[in-house]
Amino acid sequence: MFPPFEESLALKECRKIISLLNEKRITLEYTGKISPERASSGIMIGACLSKNDIDETVRLYTVSGNARRIVDAENTIDGFFVEPIVSTEKITGALAENDEEIHRLTDEINACEDVLKKNELKKQREKLTTESLAKVHDLYSFHCFNGKVKSLKEISAVTNRGKLPPTGTGDCCAPKLLDYCYANRLMPFSMCEVFYGNDSETKKSGQVYDPCDERCGLILPEILGLEVLYRDSHICVVNKQSGLLSVPGRGPEKEDSIEKRFRLIYADAVEIKQPAVHRLDMETSGIMVLAFTKEAHRAMNMAFERGDVQKEYVALLDGVLARKGVPRHGQNELYFRLDVNNRPHQIWDDVNGKKAITEWNILGVEKYVAPDGTRTDATRIQYIPHTGRTHQLRLVSADSHGFGMPIIGDTLYGHCKPGERLMLHAKKITFPHPATGEKVTFECKEPF
Structure with missing residues (x-):
């Protein structure tokens, strides 16, 4: 997974620790039984720089696994060693x-x-x-960005469909460091992991590695509140979960959102109050872009206005489009406006409505299994919107002037069964990078 924080400052701390290990000024100690193979396989050294309530820098370091720790008898390291989440x-x-x-x-x-x-x-x-x-x-739980504590079982129910995660989940450096930060009201701003030990086919000593997809990919998005797909000093690309607002709504009950979480997690790096450069419906999942700086936000807005941003979505429609004679590929123009008597619904209006242009590609027909176990035929479809109208893809699907076939789980224009989500996902986005002008593309596979 993409490293959620800047790495260069924490990398310097990792290299200091490795240097001290090589000089034998600090040592690795075994706190439990470990096989000879694992003992010689090497470990990850992790470091995190964070800020406390009075803006002081706090340095943290740890090692991967739960059977080893660093012993610093001479107090040569300027920082705190973070113990395993669960002891051996x-x-x-x-x-x-x-x-x-x-x-x-x-x-x-x-x-x-x-x-x-x-x-x-x-x-x-x-x-x-x-x-x-x-x-x-059952022994593992993690302090999260918002002060709440989530058990591994609770997290797995969301990210791993309730299945048991791999052995060792929670023993990597990143979850230990972030758990310690959020348990002690520290705000991380740089984090890095470096391999230390004998070289292998997959790892080289002294090399930086991203948090692993297999274990950390399951828990870090829940600990952070965001799944970071890309981040630099200008923009951040995230995978928004279904059911979370893009930006805060009115009232404290609608405060939680991607934008609010982003400003909280990257408090020192975000220069603007409203960093989101576009929005997704609350029920829609997928790629969303936020800006760290005013310049990046302005450049992204201009790119949208010029039509330099291309997006692709994937949806599951409740039925078989081919039975309606819909071709595999096509494009339509529809006109919608707000239904002022039934907000936030949009309605057809070919006189006063705004034009919505949508290109589509039918990807196939499949069996959809609802949370209650019922099975129905569904059409998987790719949407390429050429305009950005409110509820555009939901209306293209459900309205009689479009396909007349709603997206599965649509609470506004279709039917949503208990435990069901809107089967609409923003899968891909392409745009000129706001700082370099170079065209960049980000993709995130649909979770259904």
Whole structure:
């Protein structure tokens, strides 16, 4: 995943720590059992610079895993070592109940020659190991950007469809550092991870690595409140989740939004009060761009006005468009305006309405399974809007002047079952970078 914070300042801290390790002025200590293979495989060194309530810089550092820590007997490091989220003792305790039986089954499996019985023993062992892993995961919780604490189980329900995350989730450097920051009211502004140890096929000693997709990709977006796809000193590109406002609405109950979270997480870097350069409907997920500076915001606004921004969406329509004689590719022009008696609905008006131009490509027909288990035929479609009208794609889909087939989960123009979301995702955006003018493209696969 893309590193959520600037790295250069924290990289200097990582290199200082590695230098001290090489000089043996600080040492790595094992706090639990670890295999010889893992002991020689190397670790990630992580550092984070943050600000406290009185604007002082606080330096944090840690190592990956939960069975090692750095010992600084001479106090040579200017900073605080961040301990694992869960200690090795607690993990050992969680595994203890099934550990003996798992080892017994393993010995029996190794000695068994009957294929059917061997498979049955493996199923028994798998059940026990899954139970043990679940107990370990139940120990993990993380302090988040907004002061709330979320359990790993709660996070996995959102980001991993309720499935158990991989072993070691929460033991990487980034979640430890961010958990410590948000638990202690610190605002991170630089974070970096560097590999230290023997070179392997996948990692080189001294090289910077992004937070891993496999584990950190599941939990960091929930800890941060944002899934960062790209960030530099001018702009930030995020993957907005369905159900969250793009910008704050009226009233405290509508304050939480992508824009509010962005200003909170990057408080020192954001120069403007309204950094969002465009919006997505609350129920729509996908790519959204925000600006750090006034100059970047102005340049992005001009790019939108000139038509230099191209966007692509993917939607699931409730039915089969081909049965209506709709061609696989096409473009339409529709006219809509606000229904003043039923806000925020838009209605057809070919006299006073604003023109909405939309290009489409039918991607295929598939079976959609609703949260209640019902199965229906659905059309996956790509939309390329050439204008940016309110609810444009929802209306192109649902209105009788368009396809007359709403997007699945549309609460305004269709039907939404309990637990269902709007199946509309902003998948791709292309625009000239506000600082360099170079054309850049960002893409984020639809989660449905």
